[in-house]
Amino acid sequence: MLDDFFIRALFAGIGIALVTGPLGCFVVWRRLSYFGDTLAHSALLGVTIAYSFELNIAISVFVISAIIALLLVNLQKKTNLPGDALLGLLAHSSLAIGLVVIGFLSFIRFDVMGLLFGDILAVSLNDIIIIWIGGAIILLVLRLIWKSLFASTVNYELAEAEGLNPDKAKAIFTILMAAIIAISIKMVGLLLITGMLIIPAAMARNISNSPQQMILFSVIGSLLSVIIGLFTSLEFNTASGPSIIAASLFLFILSLLKIKQSIKLKN
Amino acid sequence: MVESSIKMSLKNKTLVKLNNAGFRINEKWLVQGVSLHVERGKIITLIGPNGSGKSTTAKIALGIYKKIEGQVEKYTNKIGYVPQKISIDWTLPLRVKDFMSLTESLEEEKINEALSLTGVIHLKDKNLGDLSGGEFQRVLLARAISKKPELLVLDEPVQGVDFTGEIALYELIKKISEELNCGILLISHDLHTVMSATDHVVCLNGHVCCSGSPIDVAQNSEYKALFGDQASQTLSIYEHKHDHIHTSEGKIKKN
Numbered sequence: 418m419l420d421d422f423f424i425r426a427l428f429a430g431i432g433i434a435l436v437t438g439p440l441g442c443f444v445v446w447r448r449l450s451y452f453g454d455t456l457a458h459s460a461l462l463g464v465t466i467a468y469s470f471e472l473n474i475a476i477s478v479f480v481i482s483a484i485i486a487l488l489l490v491n492l493q494k495k496t497n498l499p500g501d502a503l504l505g506l507l508a509h510s511s512l513a514i515g516l517v518v519i520g521f522l523s524f525i526r527f528d529v530m531g532l533l534f535g536d537i538l539a540v541s542l543n544d545i546i547i548i549w550i551g552g553a554i555i556l557l558v559l560r561l562i563w564k565s566l567f568a569s570t571v572n573y574e575l576a577e578a579e580g581l582n583p584d585k586a587k588a589i590f591t592i593l594m595a596a597i598i599a600i601s602i603k604m605v606g607l608l609l610i611t612g613m614l615i616i617p618a619a620m621a622r623n624i625s626n627s628p629q630q631m632i633l634f635s636v637i638g639s640l641l642s643v644i645i646g647l648f649t650s651l652e653f654n655t656a657s658g659p660s661i662i663a664a665s666l667f668l669f670i671l672s673l674l675k676i677k678q679s680i681k682l683k684n
Numbered sequence: 685m686v687e688s689s690i691k692m693s694l695k696n697k698t699l700v701k702l703n704n705a706g707f708r709i710n711e712k713w714l715v716q717g718v719s720l721h722v723e724r725g726k727i728i729t730l731i732g733p734n735g736s737g738k739s740t741t742a743k744i745a746l747g748i749y750k751k752i753e754g755q756v757e758k759y760t761n762k763i764g765y766v767p768q769k770i771s772i773d774w775t776l777p778l779r780v781k782d783f784m785s786l787t788e789s790l791e792e793e794k795i796n797e798a799l800s801l802t803g804v805i806h807l808k809d810k811n812l813g814d815l816s817g818g819e820f821q822r823v824l825l826a827r828a829i830s831k832k833p834e835l836l837v838l839d840e841p842v843q844g845v846d847f848t849g850e851i852a853l854y855e856l857i858k859k860i861s862e863e864l865n866c867g868i869l870l871i872s873h874d875l876h877t878v879m880s881a882t883d884h885v886v887c888l889n890g891h892v893c894c895s896g897s898p899i900d901v902a903q904n905s906e907y908k909a910l911f912g913d914q915a916s917q918t919l920s921i922y923e924h925k926h927d928h929i930h931t932s933e934g935k936i937k938k939n
Contacts, residue, residue, distance in 0.1 A: 446776050568786045571772060578746040578765040578837065579787040626777045626811060 423651055425545060426537035426604070430643035430661070432548040433601045433613070436555050438636030440597055441618035442628070443590065444611075446570050451501060452489075453611040455508040456598050459485040460607045461515030463599070464532055468525055469518070475547045479599035485511060486591045535606035535658030537650060544603055551600040555593050562586040567628065606658035616665040617642060623672035638668050697723045698759055699835040699867040700745050705754035707740050714740040716753065717891045722835060722867040727858070729870045729878045731901075732888035733910060738871045739768050741888065742837050745869060760835050764828030766821075768839035768871070778812045780804070780823055788831045798830030799823070801856060803849070817844035825853065829860055836860070836868045850874070854881055875911065 419427075444453055463478030470477075485507055492503050519527055531539060559566075562585075568576035569583030576583045598610050605613050617638030618631070625631040646661030653660075699722050706716030715737025722728050722745070730738045743749045744756060746765060772778070784795045799805040802822040807815060815823065825841050838857065842850045854877045861868050872878050878885060879898040886895040887907050894904040901907050 446773065448773075448775075564787070571776060571778065571783070571786055572767075572770055574743070574746075574748050574767055575765055575770070576787060577748045578743075578767075579763050580761045581787055622775065622777065627779055627782055628777060629782075631777055 422538055422540070423647070425540045425542065426647055426657065427644070429540045429545050429548050429604050430647055430657075431640060432545065432552050433597075433604055434617075434639035434643045435636060436552040436597055437601065437613050438617060438639040439556070439559060439632045440593065441614035441616075441639070442621065442632050442635050443566065443570065444594075444614045445618040445622065447590075449594070450611055450615050451504045451508075452486075453594060453598070453614055455489065455504045455511075456482045456486060456594055457602075457607045457610045458508040459511035459515075460598055460602050460610075461532065462511045462518070463515075464602070464607075465515050465518040465522065468522060468527070473547075474603065475544075475551065475599045478602055479595055481511075482595035482598050483592055486595055490588075490591070530656070531606070532602075533606050533608045533658075534656040535604050535609065535661075537604065537647065537657040539603050548600045548604075551596060555596050555600075558589060558593060562589050566590055604657060605661060606656070609658040609662050612662040612665070613639070613642075616662065616669055620665065620669040620672040623669075624675050638665060641668060698757075699724060700759065700869070701755075701757040702741070702745055703755040703757070705741075705744050705752055705756055707744055707749045707752045713890065715744075715888065715890060718744070718754075718886075718888070719892065720886050720895070722869050724834070724867050725861060725865045726883045727861050727868040727870055727881060728884045728886065729872055729882040730886050730888055731872065731875065731878060731911075732893070736888045737890055738888055739839055742839050742869060742871060746837055760833075762831070762834040764831060764833035764836045766824045766828045766836075766838045766841045768843075770824065772812060774813045779808075780810055780812060780815070781808050783812055783823065784827050784830055786827065790830055794830050794832075798826040801829065802826040802853065818846060818849065821845050822849070822853070825856075829864075832864055832866075834864075834866050836866055838868060839871045840873065841870070842872075842874075851877075857881070 444450060459482050460478045463481035464474055466472065466481065467474040467477035489503060489507055492498070493500060496503070519529065528536065565576060565581040565583055565586035568579075568581050569586060573583055597614070598607075601610055601613065618635045620638045621631045621634035625634050642661050642665035645664035645667075647657060649655060649664065650657045650660040701721040702718050705718045707714050708716070718737075718741050720728060730741055732738050740749070744752055746763065747756065747758065780799070781795055784790060784798070795808070796805060799808055802825050804819055804822045804826060807819060807823065812820070812823070821842065821844050825838070828836060828838070841857070842853045845853060854874075857868065857870070858881045860866065870878075870882070879902060882898050884895065885898050885901040887893040887901055887904070887910065889910060893906045893910065894901055896904075
């Protein structure tokens with residue numbers, strides 16, 4: 418029989434995968450992987466603040482990540498620094514501040530490894546509720562901004578000219594990124610969340626030829642990664658985050674074989 | 685009472701109106717002092733040399749540039765746009781039919797109809813990245829007309845299209861303006877087509893050089909100075925007096 422904690426982890430993981438699948442496609446399309454990384458790094462600060470003031474981790478991480486995201490957008494407008502330099506600046510400084518704060522919190526037992534790489538033992542019933550409700554809200558909002566976001570991903574000017582609202586969609590999507598990081602941090606760990614977003618989407622790109630198809634495959638890939646990863650984690654006692662990411666990498670490699678085949682067919 | 689009703693009808697007919705509009709990046713003006721309006725069922729063409737602000741003017745009218753001088757009044761939201769340059773990221777798997785309903789969901793029928801009109805129905809299931817330049821241009825035009833817009837903004841819509849196709853597409857554009865009774869803001873380098881199919885021509889060179897009916901503009905000395913005598917020979921008989929000359933930046937220097 419499966420243990421309770423494992424069933425909880427499975428429920429949480431499936432909830433996360435259903436959201437990272439579609440969101441990950443946009444991260445790949447809009448070239449936001451480093452942006453996702455920056456938000457994830459800043460999540461450590463959110464976690465330490467949650468511990469310090471005994472707040473809910475997901476909510477605290479969401480608030481801090483959203484603030485960092487808005488800060489980034491502002492800095493991009495005000496300075497002449499290139500985007501990647503700003504991302505690096507914010508990612509590492511917020512990670513550093515988070516670690517410094519952990520140093521001060523010596524009175525709390527802190528599982529840094531669990532924070533960085535995820536811990537399935539840590540998933541509580543409360544977390545599952547947050548993941549499923551939060552995830553449903555994220556998907557609903559994504560559905561609402563879909564047209565503007567997708568059209569402006571293809572071409573900003575077309576979207577703007579034909580009466581959609583790309584700037585608003587972009588801002589909302591940024592907040593959604595902060596939200597998905599907040600709800601998946603316990604499970605996947607902050608160093609690996611971006612992988613969870615990108616790798617299944619990249620796998621899906623290899624085997625799909627329309628946006629809807631890519632999202633579908635990305636969701637399937639994410640689900641498979643979570644399920645395979647969690648069973649591996651249980652079997653070999655490995656950290657949950659790395660196991661899930663390794664499983665998604667395995668699927669990605671399989672998808673490369675499909676490309677090789679179709680190239681052969683073309684020739 | 686009478687005045688307001690005239691105003692209303694004017695408003696209903698006018699789709700977009702630029703009033704002394706201009707746009708600059710830092711200190712450099714891309715275009716300034718442009719006044720024009722596009723009405724239902726009329727084709728307005730912008731002509732002018734490279735860098736004269738044609739595309740900029742179109743983007744001002746579309747509301748893509750927001751921090752502008754002067755005023756833009758838009759009376760419609762049903763707009764179809766064919767940009768001059770479009771870069772599409774191939775990390776996105778996108779077929780022609782996905783692209784067709786990009787900004788508005790369309791029924792299969794309407795998609796087929798528009799693609800047939802521009803002669804690319806056979807490409808419907810192809811990936812956008814696999815099209816040639818001319819094919820892509822036809823798809824762009826099909827997309828813009830498929831949702832039956834009230835205002836069409838076409839920035840060099842037939843670039844890269846083969847010679848016979850070019851003529852057919854210009855005929856199509858004229859037909860669309862009549863059938864849909866939509867206003868068209870057209871940017872074109874093809875002066876012959878412009879002169880034959882347009883209701884109103886605006887000649888730009890950083891500002892509005894001259895404007896009027898095609899024949900008026902062809903006779904304008906400004907126009908000749910810009911495009912050379914040959915361009916105007918076919919249509920012009922008269923000479924006009926210069927009232928200003930251009931600096932190298934395309935600004936006006938009064939005589």
